[in-house]
Amino acid sequence: MRGLLSPGHERAGDTAIRRLEPRLELIRTWCQPFGAIADIGAHEGLLARWLAHDGHVVWATELTSGGFRELCRGVAGSSVVVRQGNGLLPILKVPVDVVILAGLGGQTIRRILRRRGDMMSQPLYIVQPIPDALTFHQVVAAEGWTVVRADIAQYRGRYYPTWMLTMSGPPHNLEVEEAFIPREFCQAAGYAGWLERERDRRRLTLRYHQTERLIQELGLLEQELARIKGG
Numbered sequence: 575m576r577g578l579l580s581p582g583h584e585r586a587g588d589t590a591i592r593r594l595e596p597r598l599e600l601i602r603t604w605c606q607p608f609g610a611i612a613d614i615g616a617h618e619g620l621l622a623r624w625l626a627h628d629g630h631v632v633w634a635t636e637l638t639s640g641g642f643r644e645l646c647r648g649v650a651g652s653s654v655v656v657r658q659g660n661g662l663l664p665i666l667k668v669p670v671d672v673v674i675l676a677g678l679g680g681q682t683i684r685r686i687l688r689r690r691g692d693m694m695s696q697p698l699y700i701v702q703p704i705p706d707a708l709t710f711h712q713v714v715a716a717e718g719w720t721v722v723r724a725d726i727a728q729y730r731g732r733y734y735p736t737w738m739l740t741m742s743g744p745p746h747n748l749e750v751e752e753a754f755i756p757r758e759f760c761q762a763a764g765y766a767g768w769l770e771r772e773r774d775r776r777r778l779t780l781r782y783h784q785t786e787r788l789i790q791e792l793g794l795l796e797q798e799l800a801r802i803k804g805g
Contacts, residue, residue, distance in 0.1 A: 591627070614665075
């Protein structure tokens with residue numbers, strides 16, 4: 575039967591579903607031990623559908639009317655529960671073990687997480703900000719989050735740093751290097767490649783727009799890359 579499927583698809587029960595990209599497959603793997611999952615900003619619901627197929631209880635949300643219609647079409651025929659609304663609002667009273675925030679900008683994710691205190695449950699958060707993950711790391715470091723897991727997915731030359739987080743304490747006062755350099759990823763295969771990409775972005779930006787912050791960040795990235803390479 576697998577040979578009859580369209581390229582890029584796998585069979586989930588009686589239905590052929592498009593395969594997940596590595597960045598979403600990583601999240602799917604991390605969700606395996608948990609029962610109830612909420613996918614915030616689920617887009618067409620592909621990840622939510624796979625999670626439901628894996629046996630999880632899944633809620634999936636979208637904010638806009640158009641996005642919600644697309645989500646409903648994407649998960650039709652599955653057990654995924656769909657809700658429309660902003661951020662955590664549609665699931666504040668839902669008992670979930672894990673909340674997924676993937677494919678959203680870092681600032682958007684930070685705004686969503688400000689409502690975490692209103693949640694009925696105390697879930698873990700799987701966070702995959704696109705594209706400003708290095709900036710979001712400073713939020714993780716400064717706001718008292720504990721990193722449960724961290725890894726970097728790679729796909730078609732792009733890097734997707736991903737965290738599993740729990741809130742455990744008050745904000746921290748950190749040194750600049752500690753707040754900026756994301757050493758929780760140091761065991762990830764893509765760590766050096768991701769930092770090199772971030773270094774090159776800053777070098778390019780500094781050709782046209784020099785700021786003290788960018789110069790400082792570039793220096794820290796170069797120091798970390800030298801440390802990794804034993805230089």
